[in-house]
Every structure is written in C-alpha cells, then in structure tokens.
Amino acid sequence: MPQNNQNKLLEILLVSTRLGLTSFGGPVAHLGYFHEEYVRRKKWLDEKSYADLVALCQFLPGPASSQVGIGIGVQRGGLLGGILAFIGFTAPSAIALILFALLLKGLNIHDAGWIHGLKIVAVAVVAHAIAGMAQKLTPDKPTKAIALFSLTLTLLWQTAFTQVGIIVLAAVAGLILFKQTKKEPSGNISLAISHRFAAICLVLFFSLLIFLPILKEFTSSYWLALFDSFYRSGSLVFGGGHVVLPLLEREFVPTGLLTKEEFLAGYGAAQAVPGPLFTFAAYIGAVTNGWVGGLVATIAVFLPAFLLILGTLPFWNTMRQNPKIKGALIGVNAAVVGILIAAFYNPIWTSSILAPIDFAFAAILFSMLAYWKLPPWVIVVTGAVGGILFL
Template identity: 70%
Template sequence: MTKNNPNSGFKSLLEILLVSTRLGFTSFGGPTAHLGYFYEEYVRRRKWLDEKSYADLVALAQFLPGPASSQVGIGIGVMRAGILGGVVSFLGFTLPSVVALILFAILLTEFEINHVGWIHGLKIVAVVVVAHAIMGMAKKLTPDLKRKAIALFALITTLIWQTAFTQVGVILIAALMGFLLFKHQQEKEEVRSFFPIAKSVSIISLLLFFALLFLLPIIKEVTGSDWIAMFDSFYRSGSLVFGGGHVVLPLLEQELVPTGWMSEETFLAGYGAAQAVPGPLFTFAAYLGAVLNGWQGGLLATIAIFLPAFLLIIGTLPFWDQLRNNRKIKEAIMGVNAAVVGILISAFYHPIWTSSILSPGDFAFAAILYSMLVYWKLPPWIVVLTGVIGGLLMSLI
C-alpha cells in the first residue's frame, strides 16, 4: 500500500510531469534498467510508494502484454494522482524519445539516407541489442527442459510460418502447455495490495481494449482508410506483445514489411536508432509511423501502440490480486514466458541477422559492440555511437 494519499491537484500533476520527463531524458538501457531507475526515483528517493507496492506493480506489468516499464510508470502515476496522473506520467516518460525518433525518420526520408554506411552500423547495433536481450531472457524464463522445449516449439513454428497470427497462436498454445506441464510448481504465498481505481472504470477500460481489438479490422475493411489501417496494425501489435519491447519487433515487421509499407532496411535502421534514445522501446512505432505518414503518422502510431498498455493497466489494477493468486493463471504464464524466448530468437535470425550480418567484417564488428555492451558494460548510447561511426568507416574501406 502506498505511504501517502493520492493527490490529483495541479501541483501533484506538475511534479509527476517534471519527474517522469527527467526520467524520459535519462533512462537508457531498456525495460529492466527503466525499472531500476523507477525504483531509485519513486521508491527510495521520493517514497511515493513502498517497496511492496512497487513489487506488486512490476509483477502486474510483467503479467500483461505490452511495454512493462511504461505500464509501471503509468501505474505509479495513477497511484499518485489518479488516472490523470497516469496520463501525465506516461507523457513525460515517452515524449522525449518519440520526438527524437520522429525527427530521425523525417531526416531519413527527406534526404534518402537509407543506404549510407552509418545506417548499416545501426542495423548491426540492433543485432547486438537483441542478442543481449535473448541471453538475459532465456536464462530467466527457460531454466528447465520443459520450458526450453516450449521455446524451441515457438522458435520453429514462427520461423516456418512467419505471420502475426502464427505468433498469437503460439502464445495461446504455450499458455495451454504451461497449464498442463507446470501444475503445483508455483509459490504458495498469497499477496495483497491496494490500487485506487473504481472497478467500473476498470471494466470500461477492458471493454474498450477488446472492442478496439476486434472492431478496428472491420472498420479498416469498411472504410478502406490508410490511417485506420495503420492505427489497427500498431494497436494490434501493442495488444499482443508478451515480453517487452524487443518482442514487438517481429509483430511490427510482419505488419509493415511483407505488405510493402516499407523496406526491411528502413525498418531495421529505425530499430537501431531506437537503441540510441532513452525511454521505452515501443517508441520505435513513432519512427515507423513518421516514415509512413510524416510527423502526424508518428504521433498516431505512438498513440495506437501504447493505448492497449494504458487500457490494460487501468483495467486490471483492481483485479490483480485475484489474477496473480490464481494457480491456473500462474501455470499458463510460465508457458507464455518460455514461448516469448523462442519468438525472440526467431526474430533475431530473420529479419535482424539475415539483413545485417552480411560479411565476416560485420560479424567481427558485432562481436566488438556486444563486448562493449555486455562485458565492459558501457552505456547503450556509447555502443550506438560506436556502431554509427564504425558503419560509416566500414563503408569507406
């Protein structure tokens, strides 16, 4: 439970905006690092909530599809100043990287710099970042042979049948496998917490989440609007991602590249650039939307991909105790988490590896960048800058 009462006044909202915006400018390193930044700022320094409440909120964000760090930030804002506090917290944390990636997309399209060497360097950075994510997630989410087998099933299936619907089917099958294979393997302890949201508001949020998920494809077909089609693609990707920002890559790639909306090279250049900015990796959508339809498209894509996360966190906070203490739900999630590893490895091979590592020199450079990130533990922005400079130099040799 929080140590202070929520305050929805202007002063509290301004405080949330200032603190979250500073985090949005400085939080490099991906979702795990973001959670560390949040803990230091919100729990230890400002004491907006205690450690137990923070752990509860992180557990909920990991349970839901979507960007975990963004959902935790939204949840903290809600606990501090109600739903409006959640909106303000989200805007502060997200807008810095959204603006940076929209500007990068405009630069890329206006000056047609897709084929310059530093873009290839960014693609190699993408290889390194995803490889690092795979290593960490596999260690945590597939610790035994059963879960390794589920990951292998997900890997093979998504490699052979490369569609967005395949990934959704794999997640559902993995949930069923988790329920069948992992009975009675969870901790017995039950935990309780409090989140200040009316259940009626939560139910409306959940109904809106599912209504948009099922109605947007119909509206797209009826209207034939490119804008609605784009909103539908990004909303669906944001709704079906388990495992954080890196796992959204294959979903977005399947939505945009095979349909001819953009080339693989342009797609991966943006993914590499997304590693250079702080904040949530889901802001990659801002780059993609801006490539498709300018800055307006960037803003629309950002709203579409984050809207499911916002609706889900608001919709589930009051019901979280019942969900996380349900044995069957716990079992299913164990299977889903293992499948996420397999899906990520599949995306690592194609399109990331096949489009980026084209020569022994590329592989050697990727090994250097990986060592900088993992072994020397240099800040991600230094790794990205090295990738840009190295890619440019390699193109001149």
C-alpha cells in the same frame, strides 16, 4: 502534488525520453533496452514482474514494447506515469519522422553506414537481454523444451497469428506441466488504477473499433476517416511494428493519399530512428496533412495499445496470483524466450551480420554492455560512429 511524486514523474519522463532517443533496433531490441534500464539499473520492478508484463503485452495486439513501457510507467507513477512514459519513449521518433516528412521526403538514407552500425547495436543488446532472460525463465528441461518449440515454430510458421498461437499453446503446456509448482514469491506490480477504470478502457477500446467505421460512413469528415484508419491498424496488429507497415500501405497507397515512393522513403527513415516502429504513422500523417496530421495519426495508432494495457493490467495483477495462472505463466515466459531468440535470428541477425567485420563489431559491443557494464547510450554512439568509420 507532493514533491516526492513530482520527482518520481519527472524521473519517469527523463528515463523514458532517454530510451526513446537511444532504443534502436525494433521491438525485440526495445525489450532488451527496457530490461537493462528498468530492471537491472533502476530496479523499478523485478525479473518476474518484467517477464509477466512482457508475456501480457506479447499476447495483446499492438506495439508490445510501447505497452511494456506504458505498463512500467503506470506501476511506477500511476496513470500520469504511464502517459509520461509513453510520451518520452514515443515523442523523439514521432518528431523525427514528422520533420523527415516535411523536409526530407525524397532522401534515401537506408544504406548509410551509421544505420548499419545501429543494426549491429541491436544484435548486441538483444543477445544480452536473451542471455539474462533465458537464465531466469528457462531453468529446467521442460521450460527449455517449450522455448525450443516456440523458437522452431516461430521460424517455420510465419503468419500474423503465429505469436498468439504459440503463447496460447505455451500457456496450456504450462498449466499441465507446472500445476504442482511450489509456491514462490511472485513479482509485485502495484497499480493506482481501479478495476472500474480498467473496464471503462476496455469498453472504450471495443466501442471505438466498432463505431468509428460506422460514423465514417455517415459523415464526410476527413479527420474522422484518418483517425479510423490509424486506429484500426493499431488495433488489429499482432507481432510488432513490422506487421503494421503493410496494413498502413493498404490503407493509404492504393487510395492515392501516399505514393509508393513516399511510403518506401518513410519506411527507410523509420528504420533509422529510435523508438517504436508504430511512429511510422506520424510520417504518413505528416505527408498527407502536415504536422497536425502527424500528431493525429500518432495518437490514433497508439490509442488502442494504451486502452488495452490500462484495461488489462489491474485484472492481470489479480490473475497472476492464482496458482493455475502461475503455471501457465511459466510456460508463456519460456515461450517468450523462444520467440525472442527467433526474432534475434530473423530479422535482427540476418539483416545486420553480413560480413566477418560485422560479427567482430557485434562481439565488441556485446562485451562493452555485458562485461564492462557501459550504459546503453555509449553502445549506441559507438555503434553509429563505428558504422560510419568501418562498415
């Protein structure tokens, strides 16, 4: 492997690991951290490419922020780059939750001051990301109207399929409203993945979804049943990590594999660690079968997201050059802004800004990020320390 490529892969691993250690606040906040790191600081992709990638991942089932990270890793360093980006972003929280399951199952930490401080960090990060994205993606009245419609519908119609429905409606609106849009240079995502490999990934995704439950019925393998439970949960979730939690609860608590107290303790821990909420699966796997169970659960719940993003990215890169698709993307990108603002209000704002001191602290952290241009890890540390001292 050429030295230059080795350095590029090492950089992907280091940057994604740093994000995995510092990205608190859930999927919407993660997109803010990614935007700050990959677009503004590293300039690995431009604003349009990032917006298009976010739009695609919002449309796919699974953990959107993890899929965006994988997609950026793939365009930067090929398949191995995508794997390293996934490992770096996922491993810190997965390891932390496995250790929590093994050592601290009964500890109640969800009311700790430093956790509340990290929630306020998420407020600042998401506000900063929304401000930047809104400026670029909603420059005129039609796009602002689509964003407002998406925001309103997201808040008032809260179901598992709301987000997908809004994305589809916004795409249709964009197709109608922006079909005469002047040609502009689109973002450039270069991929070292063939269409054939992408098609194999899509076939594998659907094959596992269909045949794993059938195989489970004909075998008595506990590990196959465990893999199937997590794979199905990861395949059928629209709307981010919070939606997968009730699915996992229905899979494991009624069957007696996990007590309700153990589930709630893990939920509290999952809110306290950085990285994707889907790593809650690592906690459940570790409670039921030690660290090996945690590892199997993590692989199973994220495998659908990996197969879907690898299977759609090469086709997406071709489709987005089509003028009609570009019009639809304008509408989808505007809708994403509305969805992000809705998520910024609930649950991020409503669960974080509970008193005047919270708002003041959020304003300070936002200023540190937006105006003083301090790196995100400084904001995270400041938020945690401030939470211990003042909140």
